[in-house]
Amino acid sequence: MTDINKLEEQIAKLPIGYITEKVINEKKYYCQQWKENGKSKSRYISEEEANTLKPQIEERKKLQKELKALKKTLPAPVSEKIEEKIPEPEFKMSVLYGEALLKMAQTASQYERRDCFSKIQDFLKTPAADKVCLVFGLRRTGKTTLLKQLVLAMNEEEQKSAIYIKASTENTIEELNADLKIANKLKYKYVLIDEITLIEKFIDNASLLSDVYAVQGMKIVLSGTDSLGFWFAQNEELYDRAVTVHTTFVPFREYSRLLKIHDIDEYIRYGGTLKAGETNFEDTDANAFDASFRTDESTRRYIDTAIAQNIQNSLKCYDRGNHFRNLIDLYKKDGLQMLSTEL
DSSP states (O other), X not given: OHHHHHHHHHXXXXXXXXXXXXXXXXXXXXXXXXXETTEEEEEEEOHHHHHHHHHHHHHHHXXXXXXXXXXXXXXXXXXXXXXXXXXXXXXXXXXXXXXXXXXXXXXXXXXXXXXXXXHHHHHHHSOXXXXXXXXXXXXXXXXXXXXXXXXXXXXXXXXXXXXXXXXXXXXXXXXXXXXXXXXXXXXXXXXXXXXXXXXXXXXXXXXHIIIXXXXXXXXXXXXESOHHHHHHHIIIIITTSEEEEEOSOOOHHHHXXXXXXXXXXXXXXXXXXXXXXXXXXXXXXXXXXXXXXXXXXXXXXXXXIIIIHHHHHHHHHGGGGGGGGGXXXXXXXXXXXXXXXXX
């Protein structure tokens, strides 16, 4: 270290930059140029000063090379070692993993687990490598909360191997396939896909998940409100390669345990769903005055959006809408929406 300190002291005493010459109107001008804090600086100097600075600048460059070569022979301290920065994967859909996933999952840490939680957890632990798990049911029956709780129940190593994908109507099956390829390459083992039935071509391509990715060791859990869409996918694509978990029916005993509400009238009033009057179980706007089943209008809207629209979406996405038959034109004009409203 003594030699390094001496070289650094000598270098600090010598001028920086370089000398340039310009000829203007047959007269020579000399300029010293250098960089300071990332900005270029310069000053005009006399010929005499230029002749003095040139050898000193050359000496500085020579000493800098010696210093660089000397430092290479020494082991870098741990604090100075540069960690290789791993580039972020370029997912096409809304994807959470690592710290972001854990932060999202923590929002479910205060809730009790549904009785069906153990069935999904068992699926993740079983060695079967050709199945996917389907978690489906009406809104406010705890599907997204179940996915979060699965993450919280994992050990640290498993959490690092978990990934959460939020699907939307704007996503395509091609985007999902591309993201799963990336996840598989990065060794993600546990894949949780929420609202997968919103992807238009999911039903006709569901076997992609079991036949391509599950057989490679991925444990894939799919959730959504579209029960009919899952039924189509299971009967037309997945067959016996799916473990099903239906969340719609919440027995009163389980309802009472989860929400600490022991009034049977309250259970009936809110349709047996995990409503959030006293406990905001899943939906942030569930405490709104027009939350499901509070009024006739909110009840009608819940049935329309949670049931009627899901059936329409399944028929539209399945077999290119052929099962709509004469209703397809009415659906495209939002006529079915109006019809269900009137009913």
